[in-house]
Amino acid sequence: MSVCTLTIDGHAVAMAAGANVLQAAREAGIRIPTLCDLEGLSPVAACRLCLVEIAGSDKLQPACMTAVAEGLEVHTATPRLRDYRRTVVEMLFTEGNHVCAVCVANGHCELQDRAVEVGMDHSRLPYRHPQRSVDLSHHCFGLDHNRCILCTRCVRVCDEVEGAHVWDVGWRGEHCRIIAGLDQPWGAVDACTDCGKCVMVCPTGALFHKGDTAEEKHDDSSRLVDLVRARQARQGSP
Amino acid sequence: MSAPESSTAGKLRLATVWLTGCSGCHMSFLDLDEWLIELADQVDVVFSPIASDVKTYPEHVDVALVEGGVGTSDNLALIRQVRQRTRLLVAFGDCAITANVPGMRNRLQGPEPVLRRAYLELADGSAQLPLAPGIVPELLEGVIPVHELVPVDLFLPGCPPPAARIRAVLEALLRGEAPLMEGAEMIRFG
Numbered sequence: 001m002s003v004c005t006l007t008i009d010g011h012a013v014a015m016a017a018g019a020n021v022l023q024a025a026r027e028a029g030i031r032i033p034t035l036c037d038l039e040g041l042s043p044v045a046a047c048r049l050c051l052v053e054i055a056g057s058d059k060l061q062p063a064c065m066t067a068v069a070e071g072l073e074v075h076t077a078t079p080r081l082r083d084y085r086r087t088v089v090e091m092l093f094t095e096g097n098h099v100c101a102v103c104v105a106n107g108h109c110e111l112q113d114r115a116v117e118v119g120m121d122h123s124r125l126p127y128r129h130p131q132r133s134v135d136l137s138h139h140c141f142g143l144d145h146n147r148c149i150l151c152t153r154c155v156r157v158c159d160e161v162e163g164a165h166v167w168d169v170g171w172r173g174e175h176c177r178i179i180a181g182l183d184q185p186w187g188a189v190d191a192c193t194d195c196g197k198c199v200m201v202c203p204t205g206a207l208f209h210k211g212d213t214a215e216e217k218h219d220d221s222s223r224l225v226d227l228v229r230a231r232q233a234r235q236g237s238p
Numbered sequence: 239m240s241a242p243e244s245s246t247a248g249k250l251r252l253a254t255v256w257l258t259g260c261s262g263c264h265m266s267f268l269d270l271d272e273w274l275i276e277l278a279d280q281v282d283v284v285f286s287p288i289a290s291d292v293k294t295y296p297e298h299v300d301v302a303l304v305e306g307g308v309g310t311s312d313n314l315a316l317i318r319q320v321r322q323r324t325r326l327l328v329a330f331g332d333c334a335i336t337a338n339v340p341g342m343r344n345r346l347q348g349p350e351p352v353l354r355r356a357y358l359e360l361a362d363g364s365a366q367l368p369l370a371p372g373i374v375p376e377l378l379e380g381v382i383p384v385h386e387l388v389p390v391d392l393f394l395p396g397c398p399p400p401a402a403r404i405r406a407v408l409e410a411l412l413r414g415e416a417p418l419m420e421g422a423e424m425i426r427f428g
Contacts, residue, residue: 099339100428101332101397112427121393121425122335126386129337129344 006072015068022050022063025076032076033085033117035092035110035203036151037064038221040228041160046152048088049114052076060084086118087125094127095174097146098204104217105205111149130174137187141199141209145177148206153221154178154198161228166192178206200224250412251300253285254330255320257313258340258381259306263331264288266398267303270405280412295319301411303330303394303404307337308382312375321388328407329383329390332397332427337381339397349377393419395427 002017008025015024020043025032035047045062052063055073063076075081092098092111100106132145155167155178166189170179181189199207200220208217256264268288270277283289284296295316302324308317321327332338343352358365368374384390394407403424410417419425 093336097342097345099336099342102339103428106428109428113422116422116426119420119425121395121419122329122383122385122390127337127341127344127383129341129380131345 004068004070004072006068006070006074008074009076017068019068020064021052021061021066021068021072021074024068025063025074030076032063033114034064035114035149036153038153038157038201039225041153041156041201044152044156046150047092049085051081051084053078053081082118086120089114089118089120090123090125092149093120094123094125095130096148097129097132102214103147103205104208104212104214105147105219106215108215108217108219109205110203110219110221128174132177135180135186136210137185138192138194139187139210140194141186141196141207143178143180143186144206144208146206147204148178149204150176150178151203152178153201153203154207157197157201157224161224162193162195162197164191164193164195167198197224248282250281251284251296251298252281253283253295253299253302253320253324254288255285255295255302255304255306255316256287257304257306257317257334257384258309259331259333260339261287261305262398263303263305263333263396266331266396266401267404269401271401273405277408295323297323299324301326301328303328304334304384305330306333307340308378308384308387309340309380310375310377314378314387317384317388326391326411327384327388328392328394329385330394331399332395333381334384335393335395336427337383340381341383344380348379352377392417393425395425397428 003014004017005012005014006024008028008030011028011030013024013028015027022032022037033049035049036044037050043064045065048062050063051060053075054061098111100112103109134145135143152169155169158167159165166180168179169176170183171177180186181191186192199209201224205217254264254267264287284299285292302320304320304327308314329335333340337344346352346355353367357367394403396403406424407417
């Protein structure tokens with residue numbers, strides 16, 4: 001397997017060809033904030049938090065979707081990137097209805113954690129207070145669109161790991177939302193196996209176990225990572 | 239942000255203000271327990287729903303902790319007065335910073351659907367809309383974070399901000415320093 005040597009924030013990193021810049025940064029112990037990324041799921045660059053600067057290019061690139069290359073010079077934490085990252089988190093907070101205090105995921109929420117990480121003590125953008133719905137038609141789980149950040153982890157885990165493909169993304173722009181089946185109530189979709197992997201990987205309180213109240217939903221995405229690793233170990237890594 | 243110096247040679251003039259919030263931030267302030275006694279030695283509380291009977295917001299306030307978003311005509315008049323008469327305005331808690339739980343009414347789009355929902359549709363009996371012009375303040379179209387209306391000098395998040403976080407901010411201000419607002423201990427929402 002060929003190896004590329006690149007620099008990330010001035011540190012030389014050797015990485016197998018085919019890896020992406022986010023993996024290389026992690027290998028080098030350089031933290032890049034993420035939300036949509038999860039080991040075991042294919043990258044989609046939905047959240048835009050991992051944008052990095054590549055020397056020689058004016059265009060910012062998502063680290064999760066940028067392949068490592070020989071001589072690549074990556075910067076992950078310039079003032080411009082720090083400001084953009086905070087703005088991205090502010091946009092996520094203001095375009096939905098995130099009321100941390102009364103959320104099932106309060107205290108265990110990746111969005112809440114990223115706000116701290118990017119130094120968001122308030123939003124410089126106005127809150128939009130959109131009208132969004134809650135789907136409680138499934139007998140075990142609920143989906144609160146108010147808290148959804150469209151990371152699509154649920155879509156990918158259901159398709160790539162469970163193989164049921166219950167979830168998809170419907171509509172566009174401010175109307176964009178996660179849909180079950182052919183935009184049906186979740187409980188009416190026969191393909192759902194009730195496995196709960198979507199709830200497990202949801203970074204916020206958008207997907208939750210019915211009966212959980214404020215602060216009771218814990219971040220279980222590491223369980224999914226363990227499951228994928230165990231499956232790969234059994235089947236032989238691709 | 240410049241740290242405040244007290245306006246007279248005497249103590250720092252402190253105000254606390256309660257707009258559209260549940261008073262939980264003020265309760266958390268009271269959770270400072272015995273440190274309140276030390277604080278009382280170092281500040282003059284010139285306006286506060288929990289520590290003063292003064293009804294008119296005074297002039298020359300050094301620091302104001304403002305709890306709650308701006309949701310009524312009364313809130314709006316008061317926050318403008320607070321900004322005008324205060325050197326350092328602190329948005330105190332998630333409601334002041336994000337509109338938070340009271341802001342959930344913004345989705346109903348305007349005061350009428352909100353009042354109808356709360357006082358008519360959900361009433362057990364004797365349903366009627368509150369109406370006392372000049373006494374009960376009118377609801378604004380929505381609940382607005384303080385900094386969307388007037389400049390804010392410091393943001394102190396939390397629902398409520400834990401007492402230790404409030405203390406860390408006040409201690410820095412009393413030393414004449416700007417508090418360092420970073421990390422989960424100081425800026426976590428919720």
